[in-house]
Amino acid sequence: MDRLASKTLVSLVLVLGLSTLLFFFVDKPCIFFLAAHKETLASLAHPISALAKGNIWQSLLALGLLILFYHDYRYGSNRGSKELFYILLSIMIASLLGENLKFLLARYRPTLLLSQGQYGFSFLVDHWSQNSTPSGHTFRAFSLMTALGLTWPRYRWLFLTPAILIALSRVILLDHYPSDIVLGAYLGILSALWARWFLFYNELCQ
Helix, strand or coil: CHHHHHHHHHHHHHHHHHHHHHHHHCHHHHHHHHHHCHHHHHHHHHHHHHHHCHHHHHHHHHHHHHHHHHHHHHHCCCHHHHHHHHHHHHHHHHHHHHHHHHHHHCECCHHHHHHHCCCCECCCCCCHHHCCCCCHHHHHHHHHHHHHHHHCHHHHHHHHHHHHHHHHHHHHCCCCCHHHHHHHHHHHHHHHHHHHHHHCHHHHCC
16 A cells, blocks of 8 residues: 555646646647637547546446346356456546546636636536536546556556547547646546555455
């Protein structure tokens, strides 16, 4: 735990530093540029972004839990059911932390920058237009794909590629800033790492 905790602390400082730089120097110019070229890119980004819509993932989580409960009730717990629980737990942790951060920070979305010139944070607001960071699509995608990559390391880049594409699609569609997807990706990865430590502590310590 000490090793993971220290890596978490160091990476948190680095990610917050990067996000701060993006906030002041990159986010706004990026959105203004993409707004001028949205029609060209949006047709490609929409179907990719749709893969991580919240209602779809809620349904998948519910289905996964039903499968898990049925399997354990009928056949008993085994390695496969533990891995499934790990994957579901990774998504749940990321979603719990991410949704609360959205409310706490209440960052204005790019649409408000483009329409009203609003940029920054309003804090403690539960409204779509002011819940920009971290990106929900991104933390859901990265929590799932990181968990899959840790479960089957041989295919980790095959899993992470769609997560990266989903994150980029959110910026292209002007729903998020670059710093939002950086924070979302970090949160998803971190959730999967800590969930694995929690469930497989004895194996990881050997």
